[in-house]
Amino acid sequence: MKRLYLPSHEWVLADQAPHAVGISDHAQHALGDIVFVVLPAVGDPVTQGERFGDVESVKAVSELISPLSGKVVAVNEALLSAPETLNQDPLGTWIIQVEGTVNEASLIDEATYLAMDKD
Amino acid sequence: MSDYLLSTPAQTQAMLDTVGKTRETLFDSIPASLKLKRPLNLPKGLSEMEVLAKLSALAAKNKVYATILRGAGAEHHYIPAVVKNFGSREEFVSAYTPYQAEFSQGILQSIFEYQSAICELTGMDGANASVYDGATAAAESIQMVLERTRKTVLIADTVNPQTIATIQTYTQYLDIDIRLVETKNGALDLATLKPLLNETIAGVLVQHPNYWGVLEDVGTLSVDIHAAGAKLIVYGHPLAMTVLKSPRALGADIAVGEAQSLGLSLAYGGPYLGYMATTNDLVRRLPGRIVGQTVDTDGKRAFVLTLQAREQHIRREKATSSLCSNQALCALTASVYVAVMGPQGLTEVAQHGLRRAHYFQKELAKIGFPLAYNQPFFHEFVTTGNFNAIDVEAVLDRHNILSGLPVGEHELLWCVTETTDKATLDRVIAILKEELA
Amino acid sequence: MSQLIFERSVTGRRGIRLPDYDCPAVNLDDTQLRSTTPRLASVSEVDVTRHYMALSRQAFGVDNGFYPLGSCTMKHNPKINDHMASLAGFTGIHPTQNLETVEGALELMDGLQRDLCEVTGMDAFTLQPSAGAHGEFTGLLLIRAYHQSRNDTKRTKVIVPDSAHGTNPASANMAGYSVVSIPSNPQGGVDVEALKAVLSDEIAALMLTNPNTLGLFDPNIAQIADLVHQVGGLLYYDGANLNAIMGQVRPGDMGFDVVHLNLHKTFSTPHGGGGPGSGPVGVKGLLMPFLPEGTLIDKTYPKLPKSIGRMRSYFGNFLVNVRAYTYIQSLGGEGLAEASFMAVLNANYLMERLKAHYPVAYPGTCMHEFVLSLQDLKDSTGVRAMDLCKAMLDNGIHPPTMYFPLIVHEALMIEPTETESKETLDDFADMMIGFKEKAISDPDFFKNAPYTTPVKRVDDVLAARKPILKASL
Structure with missing residues (x-):
């Protein structure tokens, strides 16, 4: 499993198509208790580096940035009623699945991401 | 020591000494070149007795009509004494927005009960804590129906013109296309609307009963609006909803409107009370403050401001609305009104308006004021005929009666409520008959 | 409950x-x-x-006790204001009545507009906006209409300092502008170099609160105004903090072109648990042709061909405006200036008493409010600004504004207002000093506060995850 990251803390699985997209453990921790997720619709286009949704805690909202360009083929609707799964298992919880091409060179590999100084 | 200041000269001096300043140096952080070098050119402050005399004299220069037969978005209703009493209770009046939930349960609960009453009347799942008025409620609702590929909103031209104007102001620089739908005979009909519906239409806004008092055929329209994938916004009258089907039952996705009729005075146009309610699907798109039920650390029921991630203080430039307040005191007033009236009383208020308006309309028709639109109506209606509308207004004014609103050379928009009884309506007819003959 | x-x-x-x-x-x-x-x-x-x-027993207003909620100006609301707003000659008039039948209302509104012009140094006011945020939106639409009338369509950006109220960027967004955020300088004012770097012919306006949300008067305001005007931009004044400067300095004289006021703050109309308020907008002459429909000009409501349009129904929150007018009649010019003087003195006195115990975020002479940072306290005891605030509830005091402005960590923004006595300020200071000692000796006391309120701390995560927005009937 090849998990690549954006500096804005989203991950994409590069070696599985369609590509699952989620948020990092650091992101869920920084947000605190997640209370809601704003999801795109199946069929919506996404563009690398652009917003595809939001994740909300009580006192903060964070844009979800897409790590790749393509088309949304699945959204995790279970998150609408159980957003806390993003806190409990961020790496095991995908938010959307995208059909498209991962520009691997533009992303950060897992080891580097985990070693990064994040704030 | 006056004007609501408490410190004595000695205390003031002691405080200046503590901070190491004088009267002259306290404002030293303001550059001297900018400072106002003269006293404010305003009259000397008045004693409370003088203020009372001055304001009372101004109030006396306004004409308060004994009989009011005019609505158009601002209605004269009876306000029970208990409503005024709690609408001026200091704990509510002098509080800020209830950020500190533990300290503000009374206000939070009153807003929650207001939201509940609005939801029950409109048939919706969630309401916000209110906005400035009906026009701004409608304007704020436009953003709620937009989708990525749907940016056009259709508005029936039977919606209150001030509401339409406010929507146009609000949306003028946004990526939204507002289109007015021209109607015939005072109501929106399916034949007119249907050809305009397509995959670019985000929503349709209909007022019901509409500005002319006419009942729109909302239930029929909603089927085609939804078939086209658009959302339906109904601008409705909360009192009429005790008799008429709720917006939700008619197919509305969003219910908005003016709730001034629930215990608020005419007040020359404000403050009023804009309500907004919607279905679970759209509840997170509601703007403004929202109160929700939760529990405290002991598991006890409690109320709190919630869904704040939508709001300007968190989203800043990404927020679609800058609303930062609500009309809490007006919402409280409306809640007390609804409580003391009860379902029975509210229905009777609505029925009085409905019955008396129809009686009055029939009597007016007999003396040369036929209906302008041959449509079912609630408690407002438009007459036409040969008389000049402003002449009618002038005649009734001499008898301390505020006529229907002149809306054309010969057209008047009348509104009848529980405050005008049959005997008074008969007298109005007699005056018109005699003086216009 | x-x-x-x-x-x-x-x-x-x-x-x-x-x-x-x-x-x-x-x-x-x-x-x-x-x-x-x-x-x-x-x-x-x-x-x-x-x-x-x-x-009502579970609600708390400024009539109940001290309410030093920063930037909200919770001063005493004189009872005569409410009494005047309940006169039948004001409550019983229909907004569509002929002007000859509402001469008293028109005279009052005209008088209020003139008084507000004098206090702010502007040329005209509209009373239609119903709250501060509504006023901001109105003001930005006026700015946009002005630029468009000159075919100056390149201006798509509004500059907002990072210390600004959230309504500023949100209102700019509603007016179709994109927002450029600029940092504060080490003294808490506008970073003039950062401002220069973003100024161009694409700038429609700069929005500023002065004194700002840190309670500081920006001494560079004249230079800032010149810089923005030089590139053709306009200056927007957020009047949330006008209570600090009445009779001392006027936004119009600082170079601002448009201003909104919060009558429910400075002019002492009650907050009502969140509203109704009133957010009149004042303009310099260049923006007058664009004022909203329903604006009173020379005691009539003229049709303005270049108007931005209607901001709401009718003419604004009339009864709130009656209260503000009553307040101005009571105080007069001298009284308003004295109110600002005492508001600033009270804030500086309280800051002076607290500064040895809690770090002031931006030291120096403050205006009507100041900001403490409780970061050190949190680091050393684990007690957060919020915990301290919850303990104030048990003392019958409404806490200050917490966690704002965003640029100060563990912020407490304290605005005592002019209608509090030295005794109240001393009691508050003593309580805060005692809190610090207690936070060191018994931090858990704060983490579990409050103890005496009708409910304990509420679960806001549950409320947002599973919203219950109405009673089940």
């Missing part, structure tokens, strides 16, 4: 009685009629009275 009004309902009970029907029933089409009566509470006037008395 009290019973909900719906839980007091008894079928068949009722409150107020209405007259008997005196006109025949009307047959409307069945498809239009509601099939069941709304499930609202059936209660008596006695029930209603006891219910709202119970709720």
